[in-house]
Amino acid sequence: MTDAHRDYEGAKLGMWLFLFTEILLFGGLFVLFAVSMARHHDAFHMASQQLDPAMGAANTVVLITSSWLVAMAVAALKLGQDARARALTLGTIALAGVFLVIKYFEWSAKFRHGLYPGSAELAAHPPGEAAYFALYYAMTGLHGIHVLVGMGVLGFAWWLMRTGRCTQGDFVFLENAALYWHLVDLIWIYLFPLFYLVG
């Protein structure tokens, strides 16, 4: 029998299965996006012109960098460099914060232009544009919630490292937190071209 309390393989398997459910959760929205885009191709093209690719690109760079930091944090912890691992984890959390700040400016600019679900401005556009912005807010919003959750999970990993419960010998929590963070990054890597570039 494997020791259930220190079963590294089991913990990793559980995390991968959980990430699978996250992909399916977003999968429903990707299906909606695909169907809506096929139906309203021109409107999606017009609506996507109104997003700012520079901000999206900046956020992509921020998230990929943060993913790199957390991967280095795992490597550092495995080498026993606890302080370095903690600092790199904090760096990841900070970049996640930067992502949300950029997102905040992006969203509020759209709101000022009246581009939000149920607005009078959107009602005047073709119906496909309303569908585009509904999906834009739903998908980037859900992704934003995942960024917040990721910050919480990474913060918890940092606290576990600080109190000596996530160490060189038992690093699976940080590794799983990093896997989660890579997924959050990965989903954004799909969202970015879909919304900002394809149109």
Add this chain to the structure above:
Amino acid sequence: MNDASAAPGSFWDARGLASWLFTIDHKRIGLLYLWCVLGFFIVGVSLGLLVRLELIAPGRTIMGPQTYNAMFTLHGVIMIFLVVIPSIPASFGNIILPLHLGAEDVAFPRLNMFSWWLYAIGAVTALAALFTGDGPPDTGWTFYVPFSAVTTTNVSVAVAAVFVLGFSSILTGLNFIVTIHRLRAPGLTWTHLSLFAWALYATAWIQLLATPILGITGLLIIAERVLDMGVFDPARGGDPILYQHLFWIYSHPAVYIMILPAMGVISDIIPVFARKAIFGYKTIAFSSLAIAFAGSLVWAHHMFVSGMSDTAVMVFSLLTFVVAIPSAVKVFNWVSTLYKGSIHMEPPLVFALGFIFLFTMGGITGLVLGAAGADMHVHDTYFVVGHFHYVIFGGTGMGLFAALHYWLPKVHGRMYNKRVATWSAIILVVGMNGLYFPMYLLGLAGMPRRYYDYLPQYTALHEASTVGSWVVVAGLALMFVNLWRGMRSGPRVGPNPWGAATLEWTLPSPPPTHNFPVEPVVERGPYDFRGVRADD
């Protein structure tokens, strides 16, 4: 219950509310689920009984139309999400799975406790939806748009409850998959796994893969209502049919979450009481996986009249027939196991036989509904209501009752009155046929489902059905009283009252907290009865 702990070192020993609410012992968590499920079952049955009573005569009988709409919605939401989906996997799965594997606990005991807490929070949220806001939801348990997006009743809270319950279901499935992969005792190969464990394994994959889609669909309804999104509103580029696709992509596989564990229970019970190795072990194990796989491809058979292309209708009709094959394989294997067996007609077997009969009644009418032409005629009639109640109540319900009668002596160390148990099973089978068979006839005659009122020519069949509901309640009351008395004060039993060969029967009844004092080494199959003796 307390005196059950008289056996030294049993898992009942720890006392106090906190020792239950914060337990990480899989047996206790399973029992917490079981009590909640049975409690909500009684609530759901009461609501169903009132709906049936309202329908005994045309026109108003005991409630108005809005109350009626709320009542059948609550009956559906409570029964589907709070009772049937968690019934066997979360309760008996938790209690029995680690015992079947020779393990100390599930892979993630704390996550298991968290799943139960999510279930409790979801249940409380669902109840809150009834008593707060502008009235309980009146959409039916499917929450179809556009009505669910515009009705002023408390749909958002109910959908949030479903989301939380879905999360609980996902985590239980995840836990079981890892447990089955990682914690099998030495020698317990995949082909020595009990068929109940195989069924739970297939179920767990559906829970894991299908439930997230329901989660996102629920979130979209809330977004539609609260943020005015318009993803399902054609005026704003959305599409209400897409809602139905997303909903059924989960909810059709979900019916296999409901039935597969019950099939697993039956597959475990029948060989024990036929004293014979199960016929076609690998076929049954494989058919569970085949049902899980094929069952994920048939969702659009709920939408034959919703406006799909004829090609799509034919493809989904064919795929629906394909699911019937592994289901029928199981039925044939059970019957073949009984053939020339040395049959001991004990209560669990009586319930299992009731399961086979009622499930077959429901399964065959499923083919009628799966055939697109016939479905055009009976779509959204009482035929459908009869079909799924035969499968879900006659199937999953009887499976749950069989499990209760099979494992109660193990969990409580006491036996109920077997004669009364047998009679309650017979009354239930008679009652369910009285309750649901008239619905087939009503549906064929054109009576639509969900309607508050009906034309006079349907009166006789509605009366018959309502009388049947009273017989069912009599059978349930007899069964629960008997189980309760057996659990409190029945005669004590030894480790193996049925003479079964799976690992849980090698432990004392009730089992100790840490299950196996010495890790078992498995050298025989779960249905190899050579040398196994019942303690009587």
